[in-house]
Amino acid sequence: MHDPPLRVFRLQLTYLAIVALVVLLQTLPLQGLPYPFAPANVPLVVTFAWIVRRPDIIGPSLITLAFLFADAILQRPPGLWTLIVLCASIFLRTRTRGRNEILFLYEWLIVAMVIGVSFLVHYFALMFTFLPVPDVQQYVVQVLLSILIYPICKWLFRPMLRFALTQTLHPSAPETAR
Amino acid sequence: MARDRNTPDRYSTALGRLMLGALVVILLGLFLLWRIDNPRIERLRMEITDRVIPNFSAVTAPVTSAVNILRSARSYTRIYQQNQELRRELQQMKAWKEAALQREQENARLLDLNNVRLDPKFTKITGVVLADSGSPFRQTVLLNVGRRDGIMDGWATIDGIGLVGRIAGVGERTSRVILLTDTSSRIAVSIETNGQRAMIVGDNTSRPPLEFLEAPETVQPGDRVVTSGDGGVFPSGLLVGQVTQTQSGRLRVRLAADIQRLEFLRVLRHQPRETISTAGALVGVQLSNPSGEP
Numbered sequence: 001m002h003d004p005p006l007r008v009f010r011l012q013l014t015y016l017a018i019v020a021l022v023v024l025l026q027t028l029p030l031q032g033l034p035y036p037f038a039p040a041n042v043p044l045v046v047t048f049a050w051i052v053r054r055p056d057i058i059g060p061s062l063i064t065l066a067f068l069f070a071d072a073i074l075q076r077p078p079g080l081w082t083l084i085v086l087c088a089s090i091f092l093r094t095r096t097r098g099r100n101e102i103l104f105l106y107e108w109l110i111v112a113m114v115i116g117v118s119f120l121v122h123y124f125a126l127m128f129t130f131l132p133v134p135d136v137q138q139y140v141v142q143v144l145l146s147i148l149i150y151p152i153c154k155w156l157f158r159p160m161l162r163f164a165l166t167q168t169l170h171p172s173a174p175e176t177a178r
Numbered sequence: 179m180a181r182d183r184n185t186p187d188r189y190s191t192a193l194g195r196l197m198l199g200a201l202v203v204i205l206l207g208l209f210l211l212w213r214i215d216n217p218r219i220e221r222l223r224m225e226i227t228d229r230v231i232p233n234f235s236a237v238t239a240p241v242t243s244a245v246n247i248l249r250s251a252r253s254y255t256r257i258y259q260q261n262q263e264l265r266r267e268l269q270q271m272k273a274w275k276e277a278a279l280q281r282e283q284e285n286a287r288l289l290d291l292n293n294v295r296l297d298p299k300f301t302k303i304t305g306v307v308l309a310d311s312g313s314p315f316r317q318t319v320l321l322n323v324g325r326r327d328g329i330m331d332g333w334a335t336i337d338g339i340g341l342v343g344r345i346a347g348v349g350e351r352t353s354r355v356i357l358l359t360d361t362s363s364r365i366a367v368s369i370e371t372n373g374q375r376a377m378i379v380g381d382n383t384s385r386p387p388l389e390f391l392e393a394p395e396t397v398q399p400g401d402r403v404v405t406s407g408d409g410g411v412f413p414s415g416l417l418v419g420q421v422t423q424t425q426s427g428r429l430r431v432r433l434a435a436d437i438q439r440l441e442f443l444r445v446l447r448h449q450p451r452e453t454i455s456t457a458g459a460l461v462g463v464q465l466s467n468p469s470g471e472p
Contacts, residue, residue, distance in 0.1 A: 023312065024230075024231075024234050024238070024309075024312075025238070025241075026312035026313070027231070027309035027310055027311070027312035027320075028238055028241065028242055028309065028310070029242065029307045029308065029309055029310045029319060029440065029441075035314040037314075038314035038315070039314065060197065060198050060201050061197070061201065064201050064205065068205075069226075072223050072226045072227065073226070073227060073230065073231075073312065074311065074312050074313045074316075075223070075311055075313065075316050075318065076313070077209055077212055077213070078208055078209065078212050078219060078223065079204075079205040079206065079207075079208035079209035079212065080205075080209045082205050083202060083205040083206060083209065086201065086202065086205065087202070090198070129213055131213075132361055132362065134314075134315040135315070135382060138314060138315070142314070
């Protein structure tokens with residue numbers, strides 16, 4: 001995967017813009033009452049969908065930047081969720097790297113497990129540092145919804161990321177023949 | 179594909195690993211620093227919010243108003259019914275208005291008789307809600323008034339009728355209000371009918387429970403709940419809401435403020451009362467101690 005640097009840069013900017021937009025839209029003062037159920041964690045799912053598809057675009061510094069911003073705006077403990085997402089995405093990357101043709105169900109299963117473990121680690125990290133922990137029932141709903149929207153997210157971003165891929169087909173013949 | 183494994187990976191180079199390690203250490207350090215020295219980092223967060231949200235609100239104002247218009251449009255479908263309800267309420271209100279006018283005159287007369295100076299707590303600053311917390315586990319809103327308007331931490335916020343929350347975090351142009359429903363909110367209140375003291379403990383539901391009541395059996399659903407002013411954080415006598423009882427018998431508060439739609443909020447200026455700590459210093463010379471102790 002050798003993209004022209006400009007395209008990589010543009011996709012990186014797009015990623016940052018998407019995460020920032022989702023975070024800021026969440027803060028719109030439309031809902032005053034406590035939520036009836038916890039919505040999915042969209043920035044997390046977007047990050048995972050992108051990193052499985054295009055690991056060359058999303059580097060650790062980009063994830064850190066995006067999630068630190070989200071931490072600051074959404075009043076989360078700064079750094080904790082960022083750290084978890086960073087580690088999770090590195091793990092996801094090593095799991096799926098070099099297997100562009102893995103079965104989607106298998107991919108979904110891995111992503112679901114990573115999402116679950118991330119939320120679990122977050123919960124226990126909050127507990128062990130004596131911070132208020134979220135309501136378990138709502139938390140579980142959030143995990144399940146996050147897992148459920150992963151295919152939608154992947155499908156939404158597929159054209160954008162695939163377009164970049166077709167441009168980058170490696171010209172060296174022997175390798176593509178393999 | 180073999181090609182992918184052959185390409186040098188950004189993570190597998192020494193530099194990449196070093197950077198990754200540094201990032202992990204920085205993030206962990208940031209979290210621990212926040213845990214240890216909370217106020218300083220929170221101030222930093224407030225500054226970031228202060229930079230971002232007011233600029234962003236110009237973009238989102240159309241979205242917010244569009245959604246609100248849509249919601250109002252939905253209520254047009256039952257306009258006749260609403261009209262009837264409003265007429266009925268208007269009748270009741272007229273009666274109330276007469277009563278209130280009489281009370282007001284009486285009140286003014288009595289205040290004049292007693293030569294009462296009203297508490298300066300009733301000066302207020304009105305702000306517009308810019309954003310909410312954006313998280314299902316936090317109940318806060320962001321106002322467009324901040325340090326430059328003289329807002330200070332801890333001041334009470336009302337929506338015109340009832341208490342909404344308190345200021346926690348002030349930026350240059352914005353300030354954050356922790357709502358009564360947030361899990362970190364604790365407000366000292368008293369039941370108006372019998373003066374019992376209690377706490378309202380936010381638990382992320384729209385009706386926060388009443389805790390630490392001495393005699394819960396004497397409290398009736400429908401009793402008004404007002405702030406007690408204990409602890410000197412809030413002025414006393416602000417309306418909070420009414421007592422309701424859940425099916426399990428637990429006492430909760432139905433908030434008087436319409437927290438479903440917060441648009442404008444008033445921040446009450448409140449200077450903490452001066453506390454009198456020394457006894458007798460006002461009277462004159464300190465009397466000598468008869469027992470001879472210093």
